[in-house]
Amino acid sequence: MSDKEALHGLSCPRCGGMIDIPEGQEIVICPFCELRSVVRGENGIRRYQIPLKVDRETAGKAFQRFLTSSMAISSSVRKEAQLTEALVVHLPFWAVWGRAAGWAFGQRAIRTKDSTRYEPKEIRVVEEMTWNGAACEVGEFGVSEISLQGRPLEPFDGDALHRSGMVFEPVGAAGEAMQRAQAEFDGRIRAAAHLDRLTQSFVRIIRPRQGLVFYPLWVMRYLYRGRAFQVVVDGYSGEVLYGKAPGNVLYRAAVLVGGMALGSFVTVDVTYLLSQGEDSAEGAIISLIAGLAVMFFSFRKFRYGEHYEYRRRYTSGGIPGLSMLPSSVGQVSELFKNLERFK
Numbered sequence: 001m002s003d004k005e006a007l008h009g010l011s012c013p014r015c016g017g018m019i020d021i022p023e024g025q026e027i028v029i030c031p032f033c034e035l036r037s038v039v040r041g042e043n044g045i046r047r048y049q050i051p052l053k054v055d056r057e058t059a060g061k062a063f064q065r066f067l068t069s070s071m072a073i074s075s076s077v078r079k080e081a082q083l084t085e086a087l088v089v090h091l092p093f094w095a096v097w098g099r100a101a102g103w104a105f106g107q108r109a110i111r112t113k114d115s116t117r118y119e120p121k122e123i124r125v126v127e128e129m130t131w132n133g134a135a136c137e138v139g140e141f142g143v144s145e146i147s148l149q150g151r152p153l154e155p156f157d158g159d160a161l162h163r164s165g166m167v168f169e170p171v172g173a174a175g176e177a178m179q180r181a182q183a184e185f186d187g188r189i190r191a192a193a194h195l196d197r198l199t200q201s202f203v204r205i206i207r208p209r210q211g212l213v214f215y216p217l218w219v220m221r222y223l224y225r226g227r228a229f230q231v232v233v234d235g236y237s238g239e240v241l242y243g244k245a246p247g248n249v250l251y252r253a254a255v256l257v258g259g260m261a262l263g264s265f266v267t268v269d270v271t272y273l274l275s276q277g278e279d280s281a282e283g284a285i286i287s288l289i290a291g292l293a294v295m296f297f298s299f300r301k302f303r304y305g306e307h308y309e310y311r312r313r314y315t316s317g318g319i320p321g322l323s324m325l326p327s328s329v330g331q332v333s334e335l336f337k338n339l340e341r342f343k
Contacts, residue, residue, distance in 0.1 A: 013037065045174050045212050047156035049090070050148075052164055052216040052235045056086055059218035059233045066231050066240045072308045074246045077224050084228075085221040088165025088235060090214045092135040093146055094177035098208035100129045102189030107197040123193040129205075131181040135170035135212060141232050142242030146215050147314055151236055153213065161214060170212055178210060217241070241312040252302045259298020267291030 012019055017032035029036055054062075060083070067078045102125045107118035134144045161167045186203045193201070216235025221228065224246055231243040267288055275284040 045210060047212045047214070048095075048153040049156050049161060049214040050151050050216060050236050051154060052088060054216075054218060054233065054235050054238045056218070058238050059086065059220060059235075062218075062233045062238050062240055063220040063222075063231050066243045066310070067245060069240075070308060070310070071251050072248055074224075074248045077246055080224055081229075082223045083220060084223055085219070087219050089141070089217050089219055090161045090165055090167045091138060091141065091143065091217060092168060092170040093132045093213045093215055094135045094170075094172075094174070094181075095130065095132040095148060095211050095213045096178060096181035096205075096208060097128075097130050097211075098185075098205040099126070100185045100189065100203060100205055101126050102186070102192075102201060102203040104190060104193035104195055104198060104201045106193070106195035106199045108194070109196040118197060121193075121195055123195065125189050125192045127188075127192075129185050129188065131184045132213065133177060133180055135172060135177070136168045137171065141217065141219065142244075142309075142311055143217065143232055145314055146213075146234075146241070147237075148213065153211075156212075156214065165216070167214065174210060178208070181205075181208075181210075239312065240310065243310045245308045247306045247308050252306075256298050256302035259294055259301070263291045263293075263295030263298065265291070266294060 011017065012030040012033060012035055014035045015030065015033040017030055019028055019030055019037070027036060027038055063083070064078065067073060067081060104121075104123045104125070106121060108121045110117050110119050130148060132145055132148060138144055158167065182203070182205065185205060186201065189203050190198060190201055218233040218235055220231045220233065222230070227246065229244045229246070231245075232241050233239070234241050268291075271284050271287040271291065274287050275281070
């Protein structure tokens with residue numbers, strides 16, 4: 001096993017030298033005094049790192065693209081923005097992997113032209129699931145989750161990370177992260193069942209694996225007319241994960257005027273036309289609410305559009321590869337007994 005595949009962190013009891021411990025190896029030899037030692041204890045939380053693939057020049061190009069990515073950003077910011085700092089940070093994220101087996105019991109609506117009836121359903125969902133969440137305070141960087149799809153997980157090398165940038169240590173308990181992952185998996189199972197009435201659900205994670213992943217980010221800080229802003233770029237893929245910029249005054253005004261005009265038309269004219277027919281009270285109410293919502297939305301865009309803020313979000317819904325099969329209560333009971341052997 002190569003040095004990159006070894007774990008770090010234990011010192012030799014004789015000379016104090018650092019010993020690399022390959023995963024699964026119980027007897028190690030000190031490279032300095034050749035003392036043989038037996039490794040005992042729990043594996044603990046394994047640490048991984050994502051390699052830094054994006055250099056400063058590439059991160060700078062992503063930063064420039066962000067400044068012109070939306071009409072809501074001031075048109076003069078690209079010319080007047082002054083980049084003051086560009087640094088690499090490695091943030092820790094809790095990650096949980098496992099095969100989720102879930103069962104949902106409820107009813108699915110069968111609608112016809114004249115009536116609606118509910119048919120009992122028992123749905124089984126089996127899927128490989130992953131979850132990750134920030135393991136430290138990330139309010140300054142605006143990145144609370146990252147994508148691990150297609151990213152290589154390398155063994156943790158603290159010295160190499162410190163040489164390339166700032167390294168943040170995790171805060172919080174691993175057990176809390178596992179509970180958050182369990183709640184997320186349970187929500188995905190419920191959504192995948194597509195039941196109109198859900199009475200009960202069970203979720204088991206088979207052979208869950210938890211780790212701490214250190215993810216590289218480029219933090220680009222800049223000044224615009226005396227005000228400070230920043231953009232955070234993914235250190236592996238080069239995409240912008242978070243960014244803040246000054247707002248476009250003309251865009252805010254256009255949204256306000258256009259939204260108020262459209263909302264007034266829907267609220268007054270459309271609502272009046274719909275209220276003239278028979279049995280049209282429901283349509284008139286919907287039209288009134290829609291018009292008020294448009295006006296409220298346009299006002300909020302104007303009121304809070306002084307600063308433009310972008311945040312890359314990763315959705316867990318619509319996950320492909322779900323296996324949904326009907327099962328009986330007896331089969332579910334038997335399957336739960338079999339799953340106990342995997343604990």
